[in-house]
Amino acid sequence: MTSAAPRPEAGPPGPGSGLARPAARPAAGAAVPAVPAATAVRAPTATDRLQRLLALLPYVVTRKVVGLAETAAAFGVSERQLVDDLNMLWCVELRSPDPYCPIDLSYEGGEIVVSEAESMDRPLRLAVDEASALLVALRMLAEMPGLQERSALSRTIAKLEAAAGTAAAPSSQVAVQMDDSAAGTVAAEIAGALAAGRRLHLSYYVPGRDEATERDVDPMRLLVVEGRTYLEAWCRRANALRLFRLDRVLALQVLDLAAEIPPDAEPRDVDKGLFRPSPQDVEIVLELASAGRWVAEYYPCEQVEELEDGMLRVSLRTPDTRWVRRLALRLGEDGRIVSPPELADLAVADAAAALAHYP
Amino acid sequence: MSRRKTERLLSLVVCLLSAGRYLTATQIREAVPGYPDSFDAFKRMFERDKDELRELGIPLETGTNSALDEEAGYRISRQAYVLPDIRLEPDEAAVLGLAARVWRRAELASAAEGALLKLRAAGIDAEETSQPGIEPRLQTGEAAFGPLWEAVRDRRPVTFGYRAAGRSAAQVRHLEPWGVVNRHGRWYVMGQDTDRQQERVFRLSRIDGPVTFTGRPGTVTVPPGADVREAVRDWDAEAPVQQAGLLRVRRGAGHGLRRHAVSAEPDVEPGWDRLQVRFSDSGWFSEQVASFGADVVVIEPPDLRDAVIRRLKGVLA
Numbered sequence: 001m002t003s004a005a006p007r008p009e010a011g012p013p014g015p016g017s018g019l020a021r022p023a024a025r026p027a028a029g030a031a032v033p034a035v036p037a038a039t040a041v042r043a044p045t046a047t048d049r050l051q052r053l054l055a056l057l058p059y060v061v062t063r064k065v066v067g068l069a070e071t072a073a074a075f076g077v078s079e080r081q082l083v084d085d086l087n088m089l090w091c092v093e094l095r096s097p098d099p100y101c102p103i104d105l106s107y108e109g110g111e112i113v114v115s116e117a118e119s120m121d122r123p124l125r126l127a128v129d130e131a132s133a134l135l136v137a138l139r140m141l142a143e144m145p146g147l148q149e150r151s152a153l154s155r156t157i158a159k160l161e162a163a164a165g166t167a168a169a170p171s172s173q174v175a176v177q178m179d180d181s182a183a184g185t186v187a188a189e190i191a192g193a194l195a196a197g198r199r200l201h202l203s204y205y206v207p208g209r210d211e212a213t214e215r216d217v218d219p220m221r222l223l224v225v226e227g228r229t230y231l232e233a234w235c236r237r238a239n240a241l242r243l244f245r246l247d248r249v250l251a252l253q254v255l256d257l258a259a260e261i262p263p264d265a266e267p268r269d270v271d272k273g274l275f276r277p278s279p280q281d282v283e284i285v286l287e288l289a290s291a292g293r294w295v296a297e298y299y300p301c302e303q304v305e306e307l308e309d310g311m312l313r314v315s316l317r318t319p320d321t322r323w324v325r326r327l328a329l330r331l332g333e334d335g336r337i338v339s340p341p342e343l344a345d346l347a348v349a350d351a352a353a354a355l356a357h358y359p
Numbered sequence: 360m361s362r363r364k365t366e367r368l369l370s371l372v373v374c375l376l377s378a379g380r381y382l383t384a385t386q387i388r389e390a391v392p393g394y395p396d397s398f399d400a401f402k403r404m405f406e407r408d409k410d411e412l413r414e415l416g417i418p419l420e421t422g423t424n425s426a427l428d429e430e431a432g433y434r435i436s437r438q439a440y441v442l443p444d445i446r447l448e449p450d451e452a453a454v455l456g457l458a459a460r461v462w463r464r465a466e467l468a469s470a471a472e473g474a475l476l477k478l479r480a481a482g483i484d485a486e487e488t489s490q491p492g493i494e495p496r497l498q499t500g501e502a503a504f505g506p507l508w509e510a511v512r513d514r515r516p517v518t519f520g521y522r523a524a525g526r527s528a529a530q531v532r533h534l535e536p537w538g539v540v541n542r543h544g545r546w547y548v549m550g551q552d553t554d555r556q557q558e559r560v561f562r563l564s565r566i567d568g569p570v571t572f573t574g575r576p577g578t579v580t581v582p583p584g585a586d587v588r589e590a591v592r593d594w595d596a597e598a599p600v601q602q603a604g605l606l607r608v609r610r611g612a613g614h615g616l617r618r619h620a621v622s623a624e625p626d627v628e629p630g631w632d633r634l635q636v637r638f639s640d641s642g643w644f645s646e647q648v649a650s651f652g653a654d655v656v657v658i659e660p661p662d663l664r665d666a667v668i669r670r671l672k673g674v675l676a
Contacts, residue, residue, distance in 0.1 A: 055480035062482035096389040122441040123480035127416035130474035137461035152450040163445040173538035221492035227544025330650040333673030351674035
């Protein structure tokens, strides 16, 4: 089997091209250097690389001259990988009717210049998935409370729809709606405090304890996760980072004080889930009848087991068991606490105390 | 092998884009290095290559240059290939960067990255940070999201096992999907249930097992006017019938109810308040009231009072 012929020495030299011969190729079958991308979930395929190669020439052409390091960062690859990509492009040779090399480029001195890109000077149009991913996200942002760039959003959506053409159509079959009708002004005030780096005073409702709490917090960021908006902030009462659900903020005041977030405060990785159980947590086991099955979908359960009589057994961990007692009252006969038994006894006592009000 | 394949596919795209006319399979084989010598082996490899290019969205067309040509050829029309000009202002590029991060680690993350790559190639510098400190995310933890989005995108009917609310056994359902909807963080698919001949909505987390395509792409017709974005708005627009209720609430407790109360005034009994409330669903509201235990007592209406007593007795049972 013949591999692509090495580029002939007699190929058209680009103007001022001081391109060295491409680096020696890895032997056939040698592993391609892994791309250190945090989002990579599978090994890159030949077509993944082809997509990058097709974008690389126009990226350089539209910028005329661009640095190797900057380009490698934009494409999320190492400089070594980028140089390998450039060599591959430079080596493209068509054999018929006459042998010729359609692409000429140089990366001498760390600056990439493309002197001949043939018809490869423009990127490929957007695929349906690509257009949909961006348009759905942009439309979601347009509904997000507190975001100050409404006009930029609608302009970007219009331009992207125009550029994507027919590929934009299926994105209208995806809708995202957030649960934040009440959080609009709160989000806008928090966004303002974030931009100005100011401390906030929060009156915050903690439903698990049925408490209205008062505290000063230093805002770090607004998160939208699972359809809800949260403030991540350094709580000066707990001296720890805390998440506050915006729809539970009872009142808020932007203070005339600068926010001070300890430099070692580590924001949580929201992509790993908002609630991380810790080994010190209490393990709760519940049994749920049909009408109580929503619990398994609503709370992050560690185990969900179907029982023979149509009941569902779930287990979860929590640092604070007060909300579980309240959940037991809410469930009534639709569910019960199996473990820990002391907690089950407390829930029964709660119900008896409540019933005493109804003679 | 993968490197040679990349080189071959790249040469093939360059060849077809720069030819500007239809090339026959034989002409392509002569021009593009990397194909095997045997014609049959070439044909098989070329067929696979064509499929892969089309999957990338490269518009590979089949046709002839003139009516006299007997053999059909292939071309990539530059006009169909190139992304039309797009220029973004700095604030627009910033929101685009923010949008691209919304899917991070979710189903369409690599599609968003791919789109950003092309837009960067078109000269746009999408900023990684826009308004400081805002991180919106869309998650697709439900395994059914991928196949259902494909089905919606490609207009294909599907079948899946579904565990309806309050049921423990899954039933087989058949659906012509019209759209997917994320409402308050949870994904739903809507469409025509072909067993029931009715429009239905299914929650993705209740889909049990795999989603299977039951028809070819393009065989689902979305009725005109079936707009999922509108439909979702309608879910909220339904004005529920409101009932009035009167509660006794211990002072310093029942904040979840106080927040939405119409009015609150001190009760005759010291340490207690009287709250006037409105609610639409007495079943759901009775659960909420019961969760406050001995801190909240229903005065009226009687059906709410009875529902709360029933719930509390259920705990004792």
